[in-house]
Amino acid sequence: MYLFTEIGSNVKNMKQLEYLVLAKQTKKVINELRQGVIKPYTEVIDVCWGDPHRAGIKPLSFVRQVLAACLYPQLLESDKLLVDVRQRAKRLLEACDGGSVGSYSPTTGIPEISQKVSEFIKKRDGGVPSYPENIYISPGSQWSLANILNVLVNPEASLRTGVLTPVPCHITTITSLMGMGAVVIPYYLNEEQGWTLQVEELQRALESVKGVCNPVALYVINPGNPSGLVQSRKSIQEVIQFVSEKRLFLLADEVYQDCVFGETAEFVSYKKVLAELGPPLSDTVELASFHSASKGFMGECGLRAGYVELVNVDPTVMQYIENLFSTFSGAPTLGQIALEVMTNPPQPGDPSYPLYKKEMQQIRTTLVQNVKRVYEVLNSLPGFSCQPVEGGAFAFPTIHLPPKAIQRAKEAGMEPDTFYCLRLVEEAGLLISPGCEFGQKEATYHIRFCIMTPQDTMVEILKRLSNFHTKFVKEFS
Template sequence: MFQVKWLATRSSRLLGSVTVASEFGGVLSVSLERNGVRTMASKVLNLDNLNPNVIKLQYAVRGPLVIRAAEIEKELQKGAQKPFKKVIRANIGDAHAMGQTPITFIRQVLACVTLPDLIKTGNYPEDVKKRATEILNSMGGKSAGAYTMSHGIEYIRRQVAEYIERRDGHKANWQDVCLSGGASNAIKNVLQLFCNKVNGKTSGVLIPIPQYPLYSASLAEYGLGQVGYYLDEDKDWALQIDELERARKEASSNYAVRALVVINPGNPTGQVLTRDNIEAIIKYAHKNKLFIFADEVYQDNVYAKGSQFFSFKKVLREMGGEYSSGVELASFMSVSKGYAGECGLRGGWMELVNVDPDVQAQLYKAISAMLCPTSLGQTTVSCVAAPPVKGDPSYDQWLKEKTAVLQSLNARADMIAKTFNSMEGFTCNPVQGAMYAFPRFELPQKAIDAAKAAKQPPDVFYAFKLLEETGICVVPGSGFGQRPGTFHFRTTILPQPALLQEMLEIFQQFHKKFTQQYK
């Protein structure tokens, strides 16, 4: 029998004689004992010789809290008595898991591509059948089971280029578009290009703090330098150029800072950058020879009055001159977000702008080693990039469903910010866009002391208490990064309205009780 102990979490499980010590998800040591004899050295691969970057890697969105939430769900299924009857997973931007209804046009096209007989026998609109036929004609053997080109089906890449042209009003070359298994794969593929030393220094990448943990995890995995710049919470999480400069200059003694990540609309912060702000960022990148990663996966998710999405590519082109032709940019989009929310189908794309053709060829070569994105993910990209147009049989229903999703998200964004701002000790900036709120909250000193005794950061301590007492799962702000001395958490706005209202009411009751307990 093996025994596993997961320290600094709230659970331990008997699985065998392996002892795993972990502090907030980071493995510290592993040993294998049988009959009292340690046998770590008997394994070809162990923590002493494992890639240290893998050990260093952290991904808070799927960390110990989420593991514990899954355990609680199983406990509830087995009849365990808890002060709640269900777990509310507000930790991750998974729209369908939180009850969002799939878009009919997307699912009908997917059905026909997966089972082509439905094109003849299914009771589907003609534009659905036509789209499925065109996609199948672009696949080897006219089957979704065939490999595609490594950087995506040309027919769908052309549709993405046309989408970008409609969005920006500027030419897009389909050969600069690469399809991917969600935006995450594309981001990681481009980050790998920077795995090299420049003048003896490791390459560094500027990332926002708070940030989406994909970036910190990938930088750790690739051995790249993380250079964090703080977003200005007091100004609705604005990106300040002087803060970019502070971060870059301080890091320059250790790293060759070569790239800048901007998430717009923001995750986890929900801000939407103004056009003037984007222009200033582009000028800064040009001045300091920085490659821009424009993470724009929430471009359809803009709610606040006066907020508007501007793509970096559009602004760059309209700035003209040395900016339009000189600033290197990779922009990213995903079908997991927006109104589609098709996270599990893993579809996305990137567009490369002003990238050296030889570098682009090397990138495509590297991507080819991964064979291809999923054909069904690419099919979903086709449906998002080229949705029904007015006059198509599917148009009215598609527009109704899309509008309903975005209007509901708008109302939930407003509801969640207002509720947290009404709670004692909380401040929450408006959720201008994306799918998350990142409220700041105060903790009594007694709670901070209790967290220290539990060997947990205070926001982690709070989040575990919340989970164990209410079933609500959020992600502590320390998993995204935050200014020292401040406490936050990220929650999605994705629970359907009735469930979100219930969650917020429970949250208010918990916080009042917690504050009284540690007053």
């Protein structure tokens, strides 16, 4: 069963999403705990979202010091902050109108920060040029995506606009597409082969909607959310060739580009591969690449900032997009500053570098260990099967549910994996998401949870999950 088809085509008709059911149940559980009800756990662990701070990962000191000094410039006079923190804060305040983070910024972002972002991209891609005027800063990558979709999707066309979208896919994109009246054209990632994206499947998906809708774009997520796959250069090349042939706009969600854990995996950007392929592809394929201050090791979700870089986009279309980004005030200044620090971190030789490096390494070690632990524990658990998590923030294992549990869920009018997750939060105090929120093949079931947690939290998560699962299977077998 595929949830997408159940959501109405308009936000106004949007069904209560699965997570609202779960959120309600979780609220009940938390209230009971507060009222002193005795349960096998004392607090609920919530790993539904890619939100490292919520799970206990500490923020990066350099980021927070710069932000605090920008907010309260009296701190610039204190010698408690290292000189590079103070210099950075001063420079960033000079880029704010009136020298205050309290001023409105230009709706597409503070120009000095767009400049730094473009320098970061150029460096990341081994010298492929990047231009600040092609970068739009917004309150988050999903916000950027919605603006681009707004231009691509024509809700009034007789043949509805279609966007090729991976299965599984995180729900926010699906909601955006639906809200704009677009048709989600699902293409299935190949779970058995580590959630790889196969061009034959794109081809099949495209053919399946002939005459039904007008496909205009392909949406890809690399590193995958929730799949955890990091795409190879070859796979990216194939995708680019495909969109070029089919004249599709390429929407590349690359927000987890810093989160790569697989030993052989490496993040290569779509833009870099596009440039490597040379003309005519490199001059013609329209690409939007999304990134965010919420993601990566920084994990500043609460600050709300991301950017999109546009490549090869028609100038008229660029003007429409710019108008949309100008409709509301832009990203919060402090989120933009976090984005600057993310793309321009302390370098060797800088006074803040040693601590920055240490904190980054600690997070990396934690996540690499978590991913290893998840893989080992889940694959040793009967009824579980988990592909390696090469990148991103999530594990998305298959769970094999006993037929009686599936039957019981259906009687209760809910998806079997939602039923599983509801029981999990109730009985084990662990809040995770059911696979049906992300899309999955008929009669397969999954769960998604964030792997960005301290190591002891991950040990506890896996313990709760294992114990619960064993009991659950016993109950329904």
